[in-house]
Each structure stands twice: as structure tokens, then as C-alpha cells.
Amino acid sequence: MKRVFCPKCDNQLSFDETKYPEGKVLAFVCPQCGSQFKVKLGRKVVRTKTGEEEEVKEPDFSCGYISVIENIFAFKQDLPLVLGDNVIGRRNKDTDGVEVPVITSDPSMGRKHCVINVKQDARGKYIYTLRDFPSLTGTFLRSVLLGKKEQVRIGEGAVITLGATTFILHTPDGEEEDNFIG
Numbered sequence: 001m002k003r004v005f006c007p008k009c010d011n012q013l014s015f016d017e018t019k020y021p022e023g024k025v026l027a028f029v030c031p032q033c034g035s036q037f038k039v040k041l042g043r044k045v046v047r048t049k050t051g052e053e054e055e056v057k058e059p060d061f062s063c064g065y066i067s068v069i070e071n072i073f074a075f076k077q078d079l080p081l082v083l084g085d086n087v088i089g090r091r092n093k094d095t096d097g098v099e100v101p102v103i104t105s106d107p108s109m110g111r112k113h114c115v116i117n118v119k120q121d122a123r124g125k126y127i128y129t130l131r132d133f134p135s136l137t138g139t140f141l142r143s144v145l146l147g148k149k150e151q152v153r154i155g156e157g158a159v160i161t162l163g164a165t166t167f168i169l170h171t172p173d174g175e176e177e178d179n180f181i182g
Contacts, residue, residue: 006035008033064126065080069166087099087115088102090110098112109163113139130151131146131150141158
């Protein structure tokens with residue numbers, strides 16, 4: 001199933017893209033706001049600020065990723081992480097500064113809820129740390145609420161809950177840290 005978003009209200013619509021040939025243009029009417037828009041199937045191409053077309057690349061999971069396993073839409077999302085701070089929050093078309101947007105309408109999850117920092121040690125091994133952004137409802141690591149300004153080291157399989165949304169951290173090597181908290 002392919003998901004598209006209404007350009008006016010950001011409502012999510014789903015359809016089975018395998019039923020249509022590549023290059024086909026599909027027209028949609030948003031059931032929420034009534035806006036009409038079209039989507040062309042095939043390669044994802046975006047226009048840059050200079051007007052040039054650039055092909056959208058597949059997500060890069062080389063620094064690890066999170067798998068959203070519980071949310072209001074009940075579909076799994078795999079979201080890649082990058083080196084440095086990864087601000088995680090509820091996807092919203094008006095929110096800037098969120099590197100890892102989670103598709104959910106969960107009001108208890110903030111637009112900027114928590115941060116996972118990814119860095120490499122001298123041997124090239126990835127190190128992950130978690131902290132609350134701060135958010136109104138808090139960030140939970142294995143059902144334990146993180147304190148204000150608390151930063152904890154996490155590893156493969158860490159279960160993190162933001163509001164009513166839960167996700168799991170996956171590292172590239174898939175090995176758990178010996179000393180990770182959680």
C-alpha cells in the first residue's frame with residue numbers, strides 16, 4: 001500500500017499502487033477537506049529551489065533506524081537515523097526541525113518530542129543516546145520515564161514510548177550494547 005498526503009490539510013490517503021502501471025497519473029479527492037490533487041506513479045522526483053529535477057533516493061539505514069510498532073494508524077514505519085542529533089516528533093506540515101517525522105495523529109506525541117544522538121567512536125562503532133526534547137508527556141525507555149535533562153545510552157532493541165506511540169531502535173550491526181541502559 002502506498003500512502004500519499006493531501007497538500008492542503010496533510011490528511012493521509014492509502015491506495016494499492018500495484019494495480020496501476022508506472023507513469024500513470026491518479027486523481028484524488030481528500031475526504032477531510034475536499035481538496036483535489038494528482039499523483040504520478042513511478043520514480044520519485046522533486047524540484048530543487050533552482051528548478052532542477054532531482055530523483056529521491058531510497059532511505060539510508062547505514063546509521064541505524066527506528067521501527068514504529070504501535071501508533072494510531074496501526075502500520076509499521078521504518079525511519080532512518082543520521083549522524084548527529086535526530087529530533088523525533090509527530091509529522092506535521094508546519095513543523096520545521098524534525099529529522100525523523102512519525103506519521104501519527106496521536107495528540108500526546110509532541111511535534112518535537114525526543115532526540116536520539118548518533119555518533120561513532122574511534123573504532124567506528126555507533127553510539128546512541130536518548131533524551132527528551134523536552135515534551136509535555138515525557139519520553140519513556142522500557143516504561144521508565146526519563147528525567148528532565150537526563151541523557152541515556154541506548155542500543156539495539158531499545159523500546160521507546162512517546163505518548164501512545166512506541167518504537168524500537170535498530171543498529172546496523174544488530175548487536176546489543178553491553179552497558180546500555182534500558
